[in-house]
Structures are given as C-alpha cells and as structure tokens.
C-alpha cells in the first residue's frame with residue numbers, strides 16, 4: 323500500500339536583507355526531514371519561500387531607488403543561491419508576490435469577511451516600523467522600545483479590518499493542551515496563559531498606511547496585513563483557491579510546520595483560527611525551535627550579529643555546517659553559535675568520530691586484504707551485541723524524526739559511531755592482522771565495520787547529503803545497499819566487497835589557528851554588516867571598500883596636464899541620451915569636449931561654470947563628434963558629479 327503523502331514547510335522569510343546562519347536552521351532541519359521521508363518512500367512536498375510584502379520592504383526599496391518588486395527580486399535570488407549552496411531540496415518555492423498567491427489571499431480574506439469573521443474597526447498602539455508590529459506597553463523593553471529590535475516605537479492609529487478570534491478560543495486551547503499539535507508541548511502553557519486565558523484579542527489584518535501588499539478586493543484603500551497574507555502561503559502553494567496547482571487535497575493538512583519561537587504564537591493560535599474559520603483541517607504538528615544566538619542575542623540582521631553561511635561553508639564544507647546547527651539545537655531551546663563550539667564539534671564528531679571510523683576501516687581492508695574482503699569469515703560472541711546496536715538504530719532514528727527531534731536522532735546515530743569505534747578497540751584488528759590464523763576473524767570484524775558504516779552513512783545522508791555518497795563509494799556500497807529497506811539488517815554488502823580508499827571526509831581542524839582566523843573574518847564581516855546597517859538607518863548608502871589603482875610616481879602624474887576651463891556653450895549630442903558637447907574657454911584659444919554626463923546635467927546647468935579639464939588627452943570621436951580632452955567628475959552614490967572650481971581661479975591655470 324502506498325504511503326500517505328508528506329507535507330513539510332519552513333516559514334516564508336522576509337527578503338529584507340541577506341540570509342544568514344539563523345535563517346538556515348529551520349530550512350536545513352526541514353530539508354533533512356524531507357530527505358528522510360523521501361528515503362522512507364513518502365511522496366514529499368517540501369515548501370519554502372519568501373514573505374515579500376509590507377512597509378519595511380516598501381521603505382527599503384524607496385531608499386535603494388528601486389520598486390519594491392525589484393528590491394525583493396534581488397534578495398530572493400540571494401535566498402535561492404544560499405539554499406542551493408546548502409543543498410536544500412525544496413519541492414516548491416512560494417513568493418507572496420506570485421499572482422496565484424495574491425488571487426487566493428484576496429479570496430480567503432473575502433471568504434472570512436463574508437462569514438462575519440472579519441470586520442472593520444480602528445487600530446491604535448505603539449508601533450515599531452522596522453518590525454511592522456504593534457506592541458502593548460507591557461511588551462516594550464525596559465527603555466520603552468521595541469522588544470524585538472530595541473528601536474524606538476511611536477504611537478499610531480488607523481482604520482483597519484480585524485479578524486475575530488474569540489469564537490475559536492476553546493478549540494485552540496484544546497488543540498494546544500490535548501493534542502500533539504504543538505511541539506514541544508511545554509510551550510502550550512505560556513500561550514494559553516498569555517493569550518487565551520485573558521481572552522483572545524481580535525487581530526488587525528489590514529493596513530491603509532502603505533501600499534505594498536495584497537489589496538483587499540472589496541476596499542482598495544486597504545492592503546492585507548502580514549499574517550493572513552503570510553500564513554495562507556501554506557495552502558495557496560498547493561493550489562487552494564487558485565488554478566496554479568491542484569495538490570491541495572493531496573498534501574493538506576500539512577504534517578509539519580516548523581518555525582522559530584518568535585512566530586510560534588502566529589502559528590499556534592492565529593493559523594489554526596484561520597483554518598477553523600475557513601473550515602479546513604488543521605496541520606498535524608507545529609514544531610517550534612529556539613534561536614541561534616550569538617553573544618546572548620538572537621542572530622539577526624537588525625542586530626548586526628549575523629554569520630555568513632558562505633564563509634563557514636567555504637572553510638568546512640556545507641555538510642559540516644548543516645551537521646553543526648542541527649546537532650546543537652534542541653527543539654524548543656535556543657542554541658548558542660560560537661566558533662569554538664562549531665570547530666570542536668566538527669573535530670570530535672565528524673573528523674575523529676565518523677571520518678576516522680571510515681578511513682580506519684577502509685585502510686585496514688586495503689592493508690590486510692588488498693581492498694577486497696575474503697568470503698570466509700569467523701564470528702565471535704561480541705559481534706552479536708555490536709550488530710544489534712547497529713541494526714537497532716533505524717527504529718530509533720525513525721521515531722525521533724517523526725517527533726521532529728533532529729538533535730536526538732543525530733545523538734543516537736553518533737552513539738553508534740562511538741560504538742563502532744569501540745568495536746575496533748575491542749577486536750584489535752591490527753593484532754589479528756599479524757596472525758595468519760586469524761584472517762577469517764579479521765575479515766568478519768572488517769565486514770561488520772563496513773556494514774555499520776553502510777547503515778550509519780545511509781541514516782546520515784538526509785542530514786549530510788553531499789558527503790555520504792562519497793562514503794558509499796569508499797565502502798563499495800551500491801545504491802541498492804543503502805536503501806531504507808536495507809538499513810535494519812546486516813549482511814547486505816557483498817561478502818567479497820571491494821573498498822576504494824578516498825579523500826579524507828572531514829579534515830581535522832587546527833583549533834587554535836582556525837579560531838583566530840575565523841574570529842577575525844567573522845568580526846570583519848560583522849563590522850561591515852553593522853556599518854551598512856547604521857548607514858541604512860541614516861538613509862545612506864554603505865561605503866564600499868575603496869580599492870586603489872596601482873601606485874604611480876610623481877613623474878607618472880606629471881604626464882597628466884589638468885587645466886581650469888570655463889564652459890561657454892553646451893548642447894546635447896544628437897541621438898545620444900548620455901553625451902553632452904561642451905565648448906570650453908581653456909585659455910589656449912578654446913576647445914570642444916564631449917562628456918557622458920547628459921543623465922546628470924542639463925546643458926544650461928553647466929554654462930558659465932568653471933571646471934577641471936584633462937588637457938593633453940589624445941583626441942577621440944564620440945558618436946562622430948570630436949572630443950579634445952576630458953572633464954573631471956566624481957562617481958557618487960547619487961550619480962556623476964562634475965568637479966566645479968572656484969570662479970576666482972583664472973581659466974588656463976594648471977592644476978597640480
């Protein structure tokens with residue numbers, strides 16, 4: 323019988339800045355579960371995407387001088403590039419600016435309005451513009467600022483539509499306390515006490531103060547405000563209320579929505595309320611994890627403490643990064659990011675633990691049997707316990723994956739890695755190798771080790787998808803050998819298996835050297851990110867690092883003759899948008915210069931002005947017009963600016 327399809331989602335990310343390691347956690351975690359489920363034979367739909375509307379995006383785009391769509395397009399590219407770099411195997415990528423999503427959101431909003439769950443009212447409170455959130459006084463931080471980004475909030479009031487949530491309070495409380503929806507369930511208490519018990523407040527679901535959003539179809543002064551637009555993605559991506567896809571009945575309800583704790587409330591209360599109002603089935607599980615923190619705060623662009631996954635990936639490989647973040651984060655709790663923890667983890671688990679197990683085993687098969695095991699093997703009682711430990715792994719990992727406990731799944735796998743390394747110590751194959759009468763015993767030990775590596779590596783593949791196929795190559799395992807059906811038993815590799823020594827899977831890292839170097843790189847990156855951020859806050863372009871041309875001598879410079887000249891006439895060059903033709907008084911009888919500044923100056927802006935002329939530049943023709951020299955101008959974030967000189971300086975004066 324074929325299995326029920328499996329549907330897993332990440333949150334849709336705000337494309338308001340470069341993605342960082344903090345964004346990677348949920349996506350890598352969902353990717354690992356999606357891969358695991360595919361390995362188990364499920365038809366998987368793994369959805370991710372971007373949440374592209376809102377005031378913040380509108381403002382950022384305006385600062386950058388582009389349309390909101392152009393702005394998000396650029397950043398969505400960066401997200402997709404990161405996901406491909408981290409080997410994220412999503413099946414669908416939804417953008418809330420996609421037409422089909424917009425169509426569905428408008429229909430969902432209208433349906434909720436028609437059913438009487440959405441009504442018009444007025445919103446007031448303390449508003450944080452960068453976070454696009456209203457906060458109550460008690461939620462503000464100790465300085466009366468936004469509790470998320472710690473920036474000032476301001477009082478705001480506006481006409482808005484509201485979503486009535488109170489009719490669903492009882493059902494939601496039961497969902498959180500009596501079912502396995504919320505994971506970890508311990509978080510239900512805070513939700514019930516903070517939001518349900520005091521009476522579920524209606525949710526503001528429209529805005530009139532900005533335009534960059536899905537228009538309310540029956541009241542175009544309003545755009546749909548974030549959560550109805552964003553949360554609906556989980557169903558619109560399957561084709562709910564649109565003609566783009568037809569997979570709603572196949573994949574809905576979702577098996578797992580995975581989110582971090584800051585958006586738990588929206589997924590634990592608002593999303594179920596929306597689905598109840600729409601009379602749709604509820605998702606099976608909401609898995610909530612903590613934040614990747616750095617120096618005690620959530621890693622976040624607005625705090626400027628982000629770590630660039632590309633920098634880490636280039637140094638240690640994507641799989642090591644995937645492993646590290648998955649291994650450190652327990653469901654529900656925060657995890658600390660530090661270079662020391664990461665490097666020590668890579669060294670202990672991947673280089674010394676698993677990598678060493680593979681390289682030692684393959685090297686011994688090579689050394690003692692020329693790479694191919696003999697078929698004659700002699701078992702010992704010790705083997706049974708070892709085999710049982712390895713074959714017992716599969717149900718354990720299955721169970722933890724079903725409970726969305728990835729850290730625990732990895733811990734189980736690495737217990738067996740340790741067990742296998744211990745089996746080497748117990749059986750002492752180097753001693754058996756010296757004794758010809760022990761060849762059959764040695765073959766059995768090495769075969770058992772290869773089998774353990776086959777099972778361990780297949781179970782690790784969803785978490786580290788790039789490295790494990792290299793392991794299979796080394797231990798001589800075929801695609802068939804590492805299929806899910808073969809992971810609960812031994813004696814799958816051919817009795818006369820041939821190994822192939824290969825590259826070191828996870829090179830050991832020199833901790834002291836690496837920590838200094840890495841801290842330095844990350845510090846510089848963070849300083850650059852913070853400088854960019856404060857420049858953005860001041861509405862400035864961040865200063866790009868300045869790279870100088872190669873050094874020249876004073877003699878080189880003396881070859882350039884710069885003279886002061888005055889513009890006496892100026893006109894546009896015909897059939898050119900870019901060129902202006904200037905007539906200059908250069909104190910030497912006059913000359914004509916063509917300059918590519920028509921986009922920045924009208925001819926009349928220049929007439930009568932004095933400027934600097936490169937007077938000994940070889941003449942050229944531009945668009946058929948003679949140009950004798952060049953005028954000096956600066957490239958600025960606001961375009962090209964001519965360097966004008968003081969009117970008191972006579973024409974013809976030499977600049978040096």
Ligand code: MSP
Nearest residue numbers: 333334335336344373552553581582613614620621
């Ligand atoms: N757009 C909303 C989600 C809408 S889902 C219907 C949003 N976007 S976000 O880009 O700000 O965050 C997306 C997810 O990334 C959230 O779960 C957020 O907590 C998570 N993370 C962002 N920084 C993180 C860390 N430093 N650590 C772990 N997760 C982090 O919220």
